[in-house]
Amino acid sequence: xxxxxxxxxxxxxxxxxxxxxxxxxxxxxxxxxxxxxxxxxxxxxxxxxxxxxxxxxxxxxxxxxxxxxxxxxxxxxxxxxxxxxxxxxxxxxxxxxxxxxxxxxxxxxxxxxx
Amino acid sequence: xxxxxxxxxxxxxxxxxxxxxxxxxxxxxxxxxxxxxxxxxxxxxxxxxxxxxxxxxxxxxxxxxxxxxxxxxxxxxxxxxxxxxxxxxxxxxxxxxxxxxxxxxxxxxxxxxx
Numbered sequence: 001x002x003x004x005x006x007x008x009x010x011x012x013x014x015x016x017x018x019x020x021x022x023x024x025x026x027x028x029x030x031x032x033x034x035x036x037x038x039x040x041x042x043x044x045x046x047x048x049x050x051x052x053x054x055x056x057x058x059x060x061x062x063x064x065x066x067x068x069x070x071x072x073x074x075x076x077x078x079x080x081x082x083x084x085x086x087x088x089x090x091x092x093x094x095x096x097x098x099x100x101x102x103x104x105x106x107x108x109x110x111x112x113x114x
Numbered sequence: 115x116x117x118x119x120x121x122x123x124x125x126x127x128x129x130x131x132x133x134x135x136x137x138x139x140x141x142x143x144x145x146x147x148x149x150x151x152x153x154x155x156x157x158x159x160x161x162x163x164x165x166x167x168x169x170x171x172x173x174x175x176x177x178x179x180x181x182x183x184x185x186x187x188x189x190x191x192x193x194x195x196x197x198x199x200x201x202x203x204x205x206x207x208x209x210x211x212x213x214x215x216x217x218x219x220x221x222x223x224x225x226x227x228x
Binding site: 004006009033042043044045047050091095100101102103104105106107 | 145147149154155156157158159162164172202204206208215216217219221222
């Protein structure tokens, strides 16, 4: 069974600084997708970024980028120029290619200090 | 706009009572999922459905049931609520993985079992 591990229960970052959230996963599949979701205090789950395993180029969405290391099974999220609105719980998730179910990590709480 | 709605948003019940959480989506998605969110565990899959009359158990299905009589709805029933089922419950739906396969979430239902 696939597993997703987020080893940082909590992280803090100063406003305007850069922070990296870690995620590792375990799978024997070669075709899969990885995701980062943001959950602010409103509880709404918001898709931040997705990465297809077959793509070597790291995905980027504005201030959010990933470092996808397929051989190491690592998928970290970098947030640049952190803003107060980035404070949230962040979940890493995995989906097998052709599959429908997402497997989630335990989450990392990100606090942003002004 | 298409959406996915859950009700009730908050519920308090007593041990042993039957509880049903409703989920309704207007995306016309075949795939629907129920997750529970607990601190330290992230989101764990309870049940899922890939179409009308189809239901499947997830990793934490004991004490829960679902039924799928139409495309739009996947109600989650707790047959005899237990304190261990105090949690936040999320319903989600997705398109075929042949398309984006993106998961769309409801706003969550917080259930407290006393």
